[in-house]
Amino acid sequence: ETGVTQSPTHLIKTRGQQVTLRCSSQSGHNTVSWYQQALGQGPQFIFQYYREEENGRGNFPPRFSGLQFPNYSSELNVNALELDDSALYLCASSSQNTEAFFGQGTRLTVV
């Protein structure tokens, strides 16, 4: 086990709704990165949070936003959900010059 936990593990939302996903980072890590993994694809970088600030962003629209807390846990928020947002959302915990450890992911289905 990586020590990175995500919640919830699965959820179903309706198009247009908003969703919040949560991630607890591994002890000693100050960085959380979020990735979107569509079925049969590799993970795509959404953004990274380092010491509570956004530290790099991928090619995702502003309706994808995030937050990192003083204990370095993090949230991913998605507004105005679209069908194409259906995917596995992964968070990865790391620190400077260390490998990233992934959680088990949250499977989001938008109907």
Add this chain to the structure above:
Amino acid sequence: GENVEQHPSTLSVQEGDSAVIKCTYSDSASNYFPWYKQELGKGPQLIIDIRSNVGEKKDQRIAVTLNKTAKHFSLHITETQPEDSAVYFCAASRTLSSGTYKYIFGTGTRLKVLA
């Protein structure tokens, strides 16, 4: 833009044979190359990594090679076992100003080891 190509997309080998997965990256600033194994319903798990100042690294049955000039890196698994069956992802990453990494993943290789 940043891109990582990974081949093959599927690979079937007999138990005991070797498997090779190849990746090519585009960002010349990439300096860290991890490989992840993802089993069904689970998050990716790091199996081996290599940094840009090293050409080869080995850990038991797994080895990775890096050719920075050609922007190629490869994963080699020897003496494959049924439990090696999974999806494997390569990634190329560059160091951000914070000292942390941003990963660009390949599209994955589904490895099947036939008993």
